[in-house]
Amino acid sequence: MNDVQSRDQLERELQYYRTEYNALGARMVRMQEQHSQVTREARRSKIVARLVRDAYAIGSSDLSETGIGEAILAIVADTSICDQAVLLLQDRDAPGIFRVEHSLGGGGGIHAALIDAPDFLFTSSTETGGPAARPLIEFSGVPFLLWSFNRSSGRALLLGKRTESNIHRPFETGDREIAEVALAVYEDVLLRKRAEAALRQAKLVAEETNNARARFLAHFSHELKTPLNAIMGFAQLLMQQGKQTRPPEESEEYARLILDAGESLSTLAKDILDFSYLSHGKPQLRIDWVPIGYLFRTSERSVSAQSAQFGVEIKTLSATEGLQAAIDYDRFRQILSNLLANALKCTPAGGRIDLIAERTAQDGIVLTVRDNGIGIPEADLPRILEPFVQLEGSVNGAVHGAGLGLPIALQLVEAHGGTLHIESVLGEGTAVIITLPPGSARLVG
Numbered sequence: 001m002n003d004v005q006s007r008d009q010l011e012r013e014l015q016y017y018r019t020e021y022n023a024l025g026a027r028m029v030r031m032q033e034q035h036s037q038v039t040r041e042a043r044r045s046k047i048v049a050r051l052v053r054d055a056y057a058i059g060s061s062d063l064s065e066t067g068i069g070e071a072i073l074a075i076v077a078d079t080s081i082c083d084q085a086v087l088l089l090q091d092r093d094a095p096g097i098f099r100v101e102h103s104l105g106g107g108g109g110i111h112a113a114l115i116d117a118p119d120f121l122f123t124s125s126t127e128t129g130g131p132a133a134r135p136l137i138e139f140s141g142v143p144f145l146l147w148s149f150n151r152s153s154g155r156a157l158l159l160g161k162r163t164e165s166n167i168h169r170p171f172e173t174g175d176r177e178i179a180e181v182a183l184a185v186y187e188d189v190l191l192r193k194r195a196e197a198a199l200r201q202a203k204l205v206a207e208e209t210n211n212a213r214a215r216f217l218a219h220f221s222h223e224l225k226t227p228l229n230a231i232m233g234f235a236q237l238l239m240q241q242g243k244q245t246r247p248p249e250e251s252e253e254y255a256r257l258i259l260d261a262g263e264s265l266s267t268l269a270k271d272i273l274d275f276s277y278l279s280h281g282k283p284q285l286r287i288d289w290v291p292i293g294y295l296f297r298t299s300e301r302s303v304s305a306q307s308a309q310f311g312v313e314i315k316t317l318s319a320t321e322g323l324q325a326a327i328d329y330d331r332f333r334q335i336l337s338n339l340l341a342n343a344l345k346c347t348p349a350g351g352r353i354d355l356i357a358e359r360t361a362q363d364g365i366v367l368t369v370r371d372n373g374i375g376i377p378e379a380d381l382p383r384i385l386e387p388f389v390q391l392e393g394s395v396n397g398a399v400h401g402a403g404l405g406l407p408i409a410l411q412l413v414e415a416h417g418g419t420l421h422i423e424s425v426l427g428e429g430t431a432v433i434i435t436l437p438p439g440s441a442r443l444v445g
Helices: 002-059 065-080 133-140 173-243 248-279 292-302 304-310 329-345 378-383 405-415
Strands: 084-090 097-104 111-113 120-122 144-150 155-161 287-291 313-318 323-328 352-359 365-371 419-425 429-436 441-443
Touching (some): 065 155, 120 173, 133 155, 155 173, 173 248, 287 292, 292 329, 304 313, 304 329, 323 329, 323 429, 329 352, 378 419, 405 419
Antiparallel strands (some): 084 097, 120 144, 287 323, 323 441, 419 429
């Protein structure tokens, strides 16, 4: 009986120690899991800290947008120890399509199709990622993925691994912080770079505006001074008429010169007002069907006195009978008058200016003002359409004006939906070509 009691006692003690041992083992497992979790969290915190530090260091460099994206992906791939890193941007016109902005380590193509993109997903040997993961796996060509999507910006980050190992640890839920921080840092650095670029551009624009204002004031002062001096000088001579006898022809000449100076001032004021108006908004156009032959004739008449004075012939070389254009007549007459006046300044006596109209295949129209004058140096062609630019080259003593004729013509042509460009060969002449869009021409009769 004692032996039986002793054996039962031993079994009870053995069962107790076995239970205690199992409980201790379970606690050890839990402690190991907790330690592993703390270690992973600490590793993630270090990854995030390094990622933020290195990424913002890139933001202070002179890299382009492309260089920034590639550099940040390299940091993400290095800190997260993955084989692929891709930044994608959702297509605004096709929300299910994500186009690759930057890629590191290869990939499956230039875009990924994801109809219902999740904010976050990952895959591992124990996590499939659900249906949304399949198109991403096909796109990347690797089985293990980490995906983060910012809906407000439409950007996504995709990290990929070919294997899981001690080095390439499995992705897990806690890695969401890494992906979201990496994506946020990239977008923040990108926005900062764009803001810096916009500030630099604004500074350049402001400097150019100040320079243009200074050039305008200097030029305007000069253009005002010349005719004002003429008006005051000849007016003083006329006022002295009573003190000495002058021939009527001399008085008449003084009056004519005063009138010419006044007309120069009037033209200058009109050009400046027109340019200011056009620079601050699109002009209100009164579009009507205007016969091209009539437009050419009236434009030619507006400069007929100058053409006769300079000995330059203006000829309509081509204007199909019945050809009309949908334009604002007053504005287009102003355009052609400006172009003809410029051509007259640069065409020597005995030269010729041609007015040409051609209808295009889709009922557009091309109008050309071509002279056989001195031409424009090739280096000056890019700036000839800038306001207040005056090139040397008047061959007949004509006053250049404010340098606004061509800029005003360009703005008016563009208001009609057309284009204006200049072709010139030094010593052979210049052609100003206006092209109006399809549907702007018709034949009548």
